[in-house]
Amino acid sequence: MADDPxxxxxxVRIFHGEHPFLGKGRIQLLERIEQFGSIAQAAKSMExxxxxxxxxxxxMNAIAREPLVEKQSGGKSGGGAIVTNAGKATIRKYxxxxxxxxAHLTKLTEDTHWI
Amino acid sequence: MADDPxxxxxxVRIFHGEHPFLGKGRIQLLERIEQFGSIAQAAKSMExxxxxxxxxxxxMNAIAREPLVEKQSGGKSGGGAIVTNAGKATIRKYxxxxxxxxAHLTKLTEDTHWI
Numbered sequence: 001m002a003d004d005p006x007x008x009x010x011x012v013r014i015f016h017g018e019h020p021f022l023g024k025g026r027i028q029l030l031e032r033i034e035q036f037g038s039i040a041q042a043a044k045s046m047e048x049x050x051x052x053x054x055x056x057x058x059x060m061n062a063i064a065r066e067p068l069v070e071k072q073s074g075g076k077s078g079g080g081a082i083v084t085n086a087g088k089a090t091i092r093k094y095x096x097x098x099x100x101x102x103a104h105l106t107k108l109t110e111d112t113h114w115i
Numbered sequence: 116m117a118d119d120p121x122x123x124x125x126x127v128r129i130f131h132g133e134h135p136f137l138g139k140g141r142i143q144l145l146e147r148i149e150q151f152g153s154i155a156q157a158a159k160s161m162e163x164x165x166x167x168x169x170x171x172x173x174x175m176n177a178i179a180r181e182p183l184v185e186k187q188s189g190g191k192s193g194g195g196a197i198v199t200n201a202g203k204a205t206i207r208k209y210x211x212x213x214x215x216x217x218a219h220l221t222k223l224t225e226d227t228h229w230i
Contacts, residue, residue: 004132011126012220014229017119021229065230090229097223104219105127108212114129114136114205115180 006114008105012097016063026056027094033057033069034083034091064090121229123220127212131178141171142209148172148184149198149206179205 013023020026025046032042043053061067068087072080083091128138135141140161147157158168176182183202187195198206 004134006136007130009128009130010216011128013124013126015122015124016230019119021121063230093227093229097220097227100223101125101216101220105212105216108215112208112212114208115131115178 008109010098010101010105012094012101019059019063021060021063022090022094024098026060027091029053029056030060030068030083030087030091033081034088037080037082039069039071039081040079123224125213125216125220127209127216129209134174134178136175136178137205137209139213141175142206144168144171145175145183145198145202145206148196149203152195152197154184154186154196155194 011024014021029042029046029048032045033039036042036045039053039057040050043050046053057069061069064086066086067084068090070082070084072082126139129136144157144161144163147160148154151157151160154168154172155165158165161168172184176184179201181201182199183205185197185199187197
């Protein structure tokens, strides 16, 4: 155990007033919806209930200027969902923010002894 | 609600292998123990059980080269606890890390529209 490496995990949560808007978990949910085209599958892949996932999406959509996720009905993929362009831009911005922050964190911690 | 400000909260969690070592909550616990000289009072002020607080301290002490918190017995303040010099240095390092990271985050986000 003494030889185990030290690692750092950073999270940024974005609030609108007191309301949670975005964080690592919510971004992952958006990414999975983009991947699967389905809220149900995205939720399942994160071991989250559909109800919980839909609640998070409603919270994000209520805060964002444009919806980040839209449900689609009818057609072959009836019941599916898409991440909108606004949603995709939000994912990208958050990913860039985290990348920059993690690079800064690496610089800050490489010469520090924590143990 | 539309006029509510956007705010950012960052957290850094430090792991030793898979074992959680430090994070915002644990650092706050150390700060409160330093403030109160008592694990029980520190825990109470954070609405945490003594059992939970002591469990966290044991985890931190097991990972750190030197204990971060030591229980004191006997004397007027029998049952008290102190944050060791190693613990104080750890609090300070974490605070400096967070300050630098938050300054970087502010620079990164000041020109970004999130909503």
